[in-house]
Amino acid sequence: MTTTQQSSTKQDILQYLLKQEQAIAHALAEALDISPQAIRRHLKDLEAEGLIEYKSVSMGMGRPQHVYRLSKKGRDRFPNHYGEFAVSLLDTLEETVGRDQVSTILQKQWERKAMEYRQLLGEGSLAERVAKLVELRQSEGYMAEWYPVESSDASQQTHNQFILKEHNCAISNVAESFPSVCGHELEMFAAILPDCQVERTHWINQGEHQCGYLIQAK
Known part of the structure; x- marks a missing residue:
């Protein structure tokens, strides 16, 4: 070999x-x-x-x-696009303008990201939009995947519930120092899929090996 x-x-x-x-x-x-x-x-x-x-x-x-x-x-061998520089920058901002202002900046950032995602996802079926979202996350360094939730009754297989998993966090350093970004991520997914309810099922920041979300049509 x-x-x-x-x-x-x-x-x-x-x-x-x-x-x-x-x-x-x-x-x-x-x-x-x-x-x-x-x-x-x-x-x-x-x-x-x-x-x-x-x-x-x-x-x-x-x-x-x-x-x-x-x-x-x-x-840490897996992609981390922002790393220590982003954490250092946010720390500097916190020292300069205060933690509340940093939280406002982070919220504005996810709102802008949500608008970008909404445009890129288009108006397809829920499955098509979830698939496109996973593709976008993969391009940003997340080891993401998705799959439909299987019904316990094979004759009533659901087509409106999906699991989105991210096996790594491309902004793990930021999330450790500013865990509010994880809440913003959940809010962002809900904003770009307004016809859905989005719930977090797993969270790397709480010691689990992945971040997971249940996406289901309202």
């Missing part, structure tokens, strides 16, 4: 753990279609680089299994 192939496989492992939160070596090998021996070599390298960590979990009568997940350093 070439160095480029090894690098690509390691990135695939990191992306899988980002989406699934955690996995054992065997599951990773099956998902990525490589041998258990190869996956263990990659996991050992990633652990040495500080990008992943593991805990030993007993599974039945056999030996404990190593369950792998991303470390904070591993999460």
